[in-house]
Amino acid sequence: xxxxxxxxRGLMEEPSCGLCINTEETTxxxxxxxxxxxxxxxxxxxxxxxxxxxxxxxxxxxxGQAGCGGLARNEKGDWVAGFTHGxxxxxxxxxxxxxxxxxxxxxQTLGNVKACFxxxxxxxxxxxx
Ligand SMILES: [Zn+2]
Numbered sequence: 182x183x184x185x186x187x188x189x190r191g192l193m194e195e196p197s198c199g200l201c202i203n204t205e206e207t208t209x210x211x212x213x214x215x216x217x218x219x220x221x222x223x224x225x226x227x228x229x230x231x232x233x234x235x236x237x238x239x240x241x242x243x244x245g246q247a248g249c250g251g252l253a254r255n256e257k258g259d260w261v262a263g264f265t266h267g268x269x270x271x272x273x274x275x276x277x278x279x280x281x282x283x284x285x286x287x288x289q290t291l292g293n294v295k296a297c298f299x300x301x302x303x304x305x306x307x308x309x310x
Pocket of ligand 1: 215
């Protein structure tokens with residue numbers, strides 16, 4: 182729930198974003214306008230926000246632009262490396278397949294490692310099992 186909604190329900194007094202003082206924390210702010218959100222989008226799909234800045238928020242959400250990301254951890258669970266990849270317009274299943282491909286490529290760059298891959302798509306997991 183956003184701070185704007187919390188304020189409307191009497192749960193908070195200030196609707197401000199915790200990161201941007203004096204900016205109301207709406208859903209659009211969290212997903213598209215907050216500088217932190219912009220940094221995440223730019224790392225996943227560089228230029229996507231600039232190319233779509235004139236779209237309404239609803240049209241922007243429906244744009245169908247996909248990205249994926251993943252990470253590698255060691256046997257202790259510590260972060261070793263990660264990746265993000267802008268894909269463009271595709272299905273959720275295709276995004277999962279891209280994530281698996283990029284994960285395999287990341288494992289290859291790490292050298293001789295035992296790798297275990299996880300995915301949200303049973304079909305993708307079954308295809309590679
Ligand atoms: Zn913010």
